[in-house]
Every structure is written in structure tokens, then in C-alpha cells.
Amino acid sequence: MSGVASLGAQDAYEGALSSVDLSVEIGVNAKVPLILKNPVMAASGTFGYGVEYAKLIDVQRFGAIVSKSITVHANRGHRGPRIVETPAGMLNAIGLQNVGVRRVIKEMAPIWAQWDVPVVVNIAGETAGDYARMAADLDGVPGVSGLELNISCPNVWEGGQVVGEDAAAAGAITHDVRAHTGLPVIVKLSPGVADIRGVARAAEAAGADAISLINTLVGMKIDTRTARPALAHGTGGLSGPAIHPIAVWLVYLVSQEVNVPVVGIGGVASPDDAVEFMLAGASAVQVGTSTFVEPNTAIEIIDRLPEVVRSRGYQSVRNLVGLAHPADPAVAAP
Amino acid sequence: MSRILAMVVGNKEIMPATHVVRLRVGPIGGQASPGQFLHIRCGDGHDPLLRRPMSVYRTEGDVIEILVRTMGKGSAWLNDRRIGDELDCLGPQGRGFRLDPMARHLLFVGGGHGVAPLIGLAEQALAKGSSVTLAVGASTASLVFPAGLLPAQVEYLVATDDGSAGYRGMVTDLVEDWLGWADAIYGYGQTPTVEALADKMQRRVPRKPGQVALEERMACSTGACLSCMVEMRRGQLRACVDGPVFDIYQVAWDQRTA
Numbered sequence: 402m403s404g405v406a407s408l409g410a411q412d413a414y415e416g417a418l419s420s421v422d423l424s425v426e427i428g429v430n431a432k433v434p435l436i437l438k439n440p441v442m443a444a445s446g447t448f449g450y451g452v453e454y455a456k457l458i459d460v461q462r463f464g465a466i467v468s469k470s471i472t473v474h475a476n477r478g479h480r481g482p483r484i485v486e487t488p489a490g491m492l493n494a495i496g497l498q499n500v501g502v503r504r505v506i507k508e509m510a511p512i513w514a515q516w517d518v519p520v521v522v523n524i525a526g527e528t529a530g531d532y533a534r535m536a537a538d539l540d541g542v543p544g545v546s547g548l549e550l551n552i553s554c555p556n557v558w559e560g561g562q563v564v565g566e567d568a569a570a571a572g573a574i575t576h577d578v579r580a581h582t583g584l585p586v587i588v589k590l591s592p593g594v595a596d597i598r599g600v601a602r603a604a605e606a607a608g609a610d611a612i613s614l615i616n617t618l619v620g621m622k623i624d625t626r627t628a629r630p631a632l633a634h635g636t637g638g639l640s641g642p643a644i645h646p647i648a649v650w651l652v653y654l655v656s657q658e659v660n661v662p663v664v665g666i667g668g669v670a671s672p673d674d675a676v677e678f679m680l681a682g683a684s685a686v687q688v689g690t691s692t693f694v695e696p697n698t699a700i701e702i703i704d705r706l707p708e709v710v711r712s713r714g715y716q717s718v719r720n721l722v723g724l725a726h727p728a729d730p731a732v733a734a735p
Numbered sequence: 736m737s738r739i740l741a742m743v744v745g746n747k748e749i750m751p752a753t754h755v756v757r758l759r760v761g762p763i764g765g766q767a768s769p770g771q772f773l774h775i776r777c778g779d780g781h782d783p784l785l786r787r788p789m790s791v792y793r794t795e796g797d798v799i800e801i802l803v804r805t806m807g808k809g810s811a812w813l814n815d816r817r818i819g820d821e822l823d824c825l826g827p828q829g830r831g832f833r834l835d836p837m838a839r840h841l842l843f844v845g846g847g848h849g850v851a852p853l854i855g856l857a858e859q860a861l862a863k864g865s866s867v868t869l870a871v872g873a874s875t876a877s878l879v880f881p882a883g884l885l886p887a888q889v890e891y892l893v894a895t896d897d898g899s900a901g902y903r904g905m906v907t908d909l910v911e912d913w914l915g916w917a918d919a920i921y922g923y924g925q926t927p928t929v930e931a932l933a934d935k936m937q938r939r940v941p942r943k944p945g946q947v948a949l950e951e952r953m954a955c956s957t958g959a960c961l962s963c964m965v966e967m968r969r970g971q972l973r974a975c976v977d978g979p980v981f982d983i984y985q986v987a988w989d990q991r992t993a
Contacts, residue, residue, distance in 0.1 A: 449959030453976075457738070457825070457957055469961075477971060482952050484962040489781035491954065498961050498971075642781045670781065693954040694776065694784060696738075696825075 421707035422717040425464065425685050427662050428547065428585025428610035435519060435547045435585040435610075437464035437685060439706065440718055441675065441699045444666050444689030445469055445523035445549060445589070446495065447640075450509045451516075458696050461517045462703055464685060468505070470525040470551045473534060475501035485622050485631040490641030490668075491690060492620050494634035497525055502535050506542050514544030521547035521587065532574045537581040547584050550574065553591030553616040566594045572603035579608035587664060590614040590655070592644075597651055598658045605659045612655060613664035613687065615648045641690040642668040649681045656682025657726060670698060672705035679718070680725040739763060741773070743820045744798065749884060751877055752805040753848060754814045757798055758822060764797040769852035769859070770831030770923070770948050770980040773801065774956040776823040777809040785954055787813070788975075790923075791827060792851040793858065799827075802851035828956045832856050832980050834863070835919040835944050842917035843869045844910055844932050846924025850880045852948060853923050861888050868892065868913055872906030872928060875899050907931040914940045922947040922983070926991065933988050945983035949974055966990040 423439035443451070443460075445467040451460055460466060478498025485492050500508070505522065513520040522545050526532045532550060539545050552571050575588055588604040590597055592615040601612050617638025622631040630636070648667025656663040662685065665678030670691040678686045688699040695701075710718050745757030758773070774786040787809040789801040803813045816822065832852065834841075841860050843853040850871045857867045870892035873879045876899035882891050893901030894909040902909040906928065914920070914936065920943060922932040929947045936945050951963035951974040963974035966987040972978060 447955075447960060449957075449961075453955075453957045453959035469959075478961065478964065481962075481964065483964070484952050484954055484960075486783060486785050489784055491785060493954075493960075493962065495961050498964065641784055690784075690954075693960060694786060696957075 417711055418707040420716070421710045422719070423464075423703070423706055423710075425662070425719065427587065427664075427685070431585040431610050432583030433546075433585070435465065435521070437519070439464040439703050440679070440685035441702050441706075442467055442521070442664070442685060442687045443692065443699060444687035445551065446493075447689040447692050450505070451518075451520060452509070452512060454692070454696060458700060462700050463518050464703075465519045465521055465546070467521045467523050467549050467687065468509070469499055470497050470523045471499045471502050471505050471535070472497055472525055472527060473502055473531045475499065475504065480633040482631065482633055485637070487620070487622055487639065487641075488643060490639055490643035492622055492632060492637030492639055493617070494632045494637040496634065502538050506538065510542050510544035512544070516544075519546035520544060521549050523549040523551050523589070525551040526574070529570070529574055529577075533577040533581045536578040536584075536586075540582040540584060545584065547587060548578065548582060549587040549589050549613060550578060551589055551616070553589060553593075566591070566600075568596065568599040568603035571600045572607040575604045575607035575609050585610040587611040587613050589616055589666075590651075591616045592618050592647060592651055598654060601655045601659050605661050609661060611662045611664055611684075612659055613666055614655060615644070615651055615667045618644055618647070640668070642670050642674075644668045645670075645674060645677075649677055652678055652683050653681040653725065656723060669702070670694070672702045672709065675702045675706070676709050676721065679721040680723070682723040682726060684719070684722050737763065737825070739773075739824045739826060741799070741822045741824050743816045743818055743822065745800075745818065746814070746816055748814075749802075750879075750881060752814075754803050755792065755800055756803055756813060756816060757800050758824070759797055760799050760824070761797050763827065764794050764799050767791045767794050767799055767827035768831030769793075769855035771827040771829050772956075772979065773799065773824040773826035774828050775813065777812040783808040783812070785809075786825065786956065788828070788953060788956060789813070790852045790948070791831070791855065793855040802848055804848040825956055829975055829979050830977065832921055832946055832948070834860055838865065838918035838944065840866050840916055840918045841868070842910060842913050842920045843867065844871075844906060844920065844922045844924075844928070845869070846872045846906060846928030847874075847878070849924030849928070849948070849950070851923075853921060854880070854885065856921060857889055858886055861886055866890075868910075868917070870894070870906050870910045870913070872896075872909075872924070873900075905931060907935050911935070911939070914943070917943070919944040919946075920983070921945070925950060930988055930991065933983050933986065936983060942984075946980050947983050947986070948979045949981060949986070951979070
């Protein structure tokens with residue numbers, strides 16, 4: 402008898418979990434909003450064009466996949482060594498190697514068009530005009546569900562983040578892109594700026610549908626045997642669990658500054674890390690470096706989220722967003 | 736490529752700081768070839784963070800052996816494993832060496848612990864009735880792979896930087912007289928060794944079949960991250976999925992950073 406009863410309880414519990422709403426909408430005002438069936442995305446630069454990991458894991462389970470950064474022209478990237486491990490992280494200087502926007506449209510988009518999972522294309526300009534040009538090229542292409550603007554790659558422009566540092570320039574690029582596409586536009590911010598809130602506000606005012614942050618932080622490792630930088634490029638972008646607290650802090654700041662959804666990126670390695678981002682104000686998260694270590698990281702988060710939502714007595718993952726903000730009574734309570 | 740939970744079934748130090756770790760990997764063991772690698776997670780924490788690529792040394796039924804020299808945190812962790820421990824592996828990854836079916840005389844040239852897959856390959860070649868010469872270079876005698884662990888039929892040549900064993904100098908100078916004898920040449924090791932081998936072959940025996948395995952730093956091993964790019968005469972290839980074994984004449988050696 403007790404066995405039957407507990408089985409019933411188990412069923413009820415699982416039923417409650419399956420009724421939890423994990424969906425998130427990005428680009429409410431875009432021509433075609435981006436509906437994520439869950440808030441977990443693959444981060445740009447760590448998931449190739451999605452096809453590579455499709456051989457190892459079920460990529461259709463993701464809320465969305467963000468492609469690696471693409472540029473107008475194909476790019477060979479930097480010389481090696483391109484990566485080096487650091488404590489709880491890694492530095493990379495890939496140099497935006499990619500096949501160029503034309504081949505992405507011709508060879509990758511038709512594959513993505515067959516997929517359930519939406520693919521967001523991350524675009525990186527070598528000039529300010531490149532962004533609008535690629536936005537126009539990608540507009541209406543079947544298989545492309547959104548754009549993420551990389552205005553902050555630390556590896557390409559001489560001297561670092563020329564565009565992302567300047568709120569006015571970030572706004573101008575966003576505005577330009579907005580004018581050339583009906584796709585939802587996510588603007589990805591760099592942590593290496595004096596006033597990240599100002600950049601976020603400028604992007605929002607210029608029509609961004611969402612803000613994602615953070616890109617990698619500029620760092621360097623020196624090989625003490627050779628007395629030379631360990632990366633051929635010299636500097637690289639730091640990613641991995643080491644940067645998670647910085648990202649949580651900046652998501653916490655920016656999400657209180659803008660009204661559009663914020664996407665948390667940086668060092669997500671576990672379901673708890675993802676929940677932390679949401680409590681800090683992120684509507685969705687991206688998993689990056691941890692996929693290299695554990696390809697199932699994102700899927701484990703997706704599987705675990707319903708339980709986290711239910712344990713707080715909520716029906717939707719959206720209820721978690723920003724719970725840690727100071728104005729919220731849930732945080733003020735002891 | 737697949738996910739394997741491999742059980743450690745042996746761990747033996749065969750020379751200072753170098754272990755043969757035996758892993759029971761299941762049926763996939765029979766499909767792995769020397770030059771392919773397992774991408775192994777070293778611990779379940781964040782440091783070391785990245786998986787370590789470990790070349791297949793030998794295969795035996797459902798067992799893959801790897802040769803691990805303690806170089807840093809990851810390899811030290813691997814060499815500390817005990818029988819019964821389980822290792823989280825992706826693999827076998829990449830494309831391994833392909834034995835040339837027409838070749839009767841095979842020359843294998845390895846530097847440092849890069850000798851591992853060449854030994855497994857040499858055993859396969861011997862089983863097919865080929866003659867095998869294996870030449871290895873090391874900095875000093877204590878780092879030379881023990882001759883006693885090689886099949887007796889292998890002709891074994893040794894070069895050391897300090898002259899403490901065998902020829903004093905580079906292994907690629909030592910093998911000059913064998914380049915003509917060989918029908919096919921296979922190389923593995925650190926960049927300077929394989930570069931010197933490629934250079935020597937191109938000058939002395941151009942067009943002779945040759946393959947080399949390249950050691951590149953990698954993060955994902957699935958072809959996604961583009962950390963391990965190799966400049967080729969035509970375009971670029973990824974060491975993790977397109978290699979790590981490449982045709983010696985297809986690599987753009989002049990574009991490599993030493």
C-alpha cells in the first residue's frame with residue numbers, strides 16, 4: 402500500500418516538474434521574437450557552428466545556440482598557441498577565425514533551418530559599417546533566428562575594445578543594425594569598460610532587444626621558462642569559472658539599469674551557477690568554456706531547473722529573475 | 736567520438752615520472768588506433784580545468800594503454816590513479832596513423848614521450864611482416880624509453896642531447912642513413928623534432944610517404960573551439976578532428992611557430 406502511495410506521490414511530483422514553464426522570450430518588439438524553450442544557450446566561440454557538438458550531445462535540447470563570431474570576410478585567425486590554461490579558467494586568442502558571412506548563409510544556415518533549436522548568429526565587425534552589412538545579409542535567412550553583436554572581442558582590434566568601450570559608438574552600431582534587420586538583436590558587452598551601465602543604456606535606447614554579458618576579460622600568461630607570453634598573440638580573453646563572480650556582479654548591475662532581458666555569460670559550470678545568474682537578474686544564461694570540460698553542462702542545467710523553480714514554489718523560471726535585487730522583499734527577508 | 740567511463744586496470748611506472756596507465760574502455764578499444772587520443776578529464780574540480788589529450792599507446796581487446804609523463808597538474812593527477820578508479824574520457828578522438836600496406840621497411844622517429852603511439856604502430860607493422868626501425872631522441876639517458884619493453888624484432892636507435900645514451904645529438908641526424916632504406920616514415924614528438932624530420936625528408940627523400948602527429952594545445956577536441964589549428968599548404972585543419980596525424984607534405988612547415 403505504502404509503495405503505491407509513494408509511487409503516486411512521485412508521479413504527482415514529476416507532473417508538477419513537467420508543468421514548470423522554462424520558456425523565455427527575447428525580442429518582444431522584434432518582427433519575429435526569439436522564443437527560447439528554456440533559458441540555457443550555448444555561448445559564442447565555444448560551440449562552433451553547432452554542428453560539431455551535434456555528434457556528441459543532443460544540441461536540440463538547448464534554448465538556443467549562438468554561433469561563433471562571424472565577420473564579413475573569412476578570417477584565418479591568430480597564430481598558435483591560441484589557448485593556455487589558467488587557474489579555474491583559460492585564456493584564448495583564436496582571432497575570430499571563421500568562414501565569413503557568405504559561407505555561413507550558404508553552408509550553415511540550411512542545416513540550422515532543419516533544427517528545432519534556434520541559432521543566433523554572433524557578428525563581429527572589423528569596421529563599424531560591417532555590422533549593418535552583415536545584419537542586412539542575414540535578415541530573413543531561414544535558419545537564422547537572431548543576432549548577437551560582438552562589440553567587445555578583446556582579440557581583434559589593436560588596443561582592445563575600441564567599439565565596446567564607447568557608449569555612443571555601441572549605440573550607433575546597434576541603431577544601424579536595428580535599421581537593417583527584423584531579427585531580435587542581442588548586444589554583447591565587454592567587462593573591460595569604465596561604465597558598463599552606460600553602454601547597456603545606449604544599446605537599449607538604440608533598439609537592442611536584449612543585453613548579454615560578459616565577454617572575456619583581457620589577460621596574459623607568461624611562460625617562466627622562455628620569459629615570453631604563453632600565447633602567440635600575447636594577450637587573450639579569460640573565460641571559465643574564474644570569471645563567474647565578476648559576471649554575476651555586472652549582470653546584477655546592468656539588469657537593474659535596463660528593461661530589456663539580460664543574458665548572463667561567464668563561468669557557468671553547474672545548475673547552481675545558472676540559477677545565481679538568474680537571481681542576479683539574467684533572464685537567460687549562456688554556457689561556454691564548461692562545455693569543453695563537460696559537454697553536458699547545459700543539458701544538466703536544463704534538466705535541473707524545473708526542480709529549482711518548484712522548490713521555491715514558482716511555476717515559471719521567469720519568477721527567479723532578479724530575486725537577489727535589493728528592492729525585492731524576498732531578499733530583504735531574513 | 737563518444738563518451739566513455741574508463742576503468743583503470745593498471746598503472747605502472749616504467750621510467751622516472753612516466754607511467755603506463757591501462758584503461759578498460761569497452762568495445763571502443765578495438766577501434767582505436769595509435770595516433771588517436773583520449774580526451775580525459777583530470778579530477779572533478781576547476782583546476783586543472785581542461786581535459787588532457789592522451790595519445791593511444793597500445794590497444795589490447797577492450798583495453799587502451801596510455802603513456803603518461805608527469806609534466807603538470809593533469810598528468811600528475813593521471814599518474815596518481817589507482818586500479819578501480821574511473822576516468823571520464825571522450826574518444827577515441829581524431830585520426831590516427833595509417834600503415835601503408837605497400838611498405839615493407841618502416842622507419843619510426845619519435846622525440847621524448849612522443850614515442851608512445853609509434854610503439855603501438857610498430858607492433859602492428861611487425862604483425863604484418865614489415866621490418867621496423869624505431870629511432871627516439873631524448874634529452875638524457877634516463878628519459879629514453881626502455882628497450883626491454885619493445886618487441887625483440889624492432890631495430891632500436893637512440894639519440895640523446897647529452898650523449899649519455901646512444902648517438903649524441905638530434906634523432907633526426909641519427910636517422911639520415913635510414914631515410915633511403917625506408918618505404919614509409921612516421922614521426923611523432925615535440926615540434927622541433929617533427930619539423931626537423933619534415934625538413935630532412937623534403938630535402939633528402941622528397942615524395943617518400945610520411946605521416947606525423949602534431950601536438951597542439953586544444954580545449955574541446957570536437958572541432959568547435961579552433962584552438963588547435965594547423966596551417967596546411969592548402970588552408971587550415973584542426974588537429975583534434977582532422978589530425979593529429981597529417982601527411983608530412985601537406986603541412987605548411989614554414990608557417991609554424993616553433
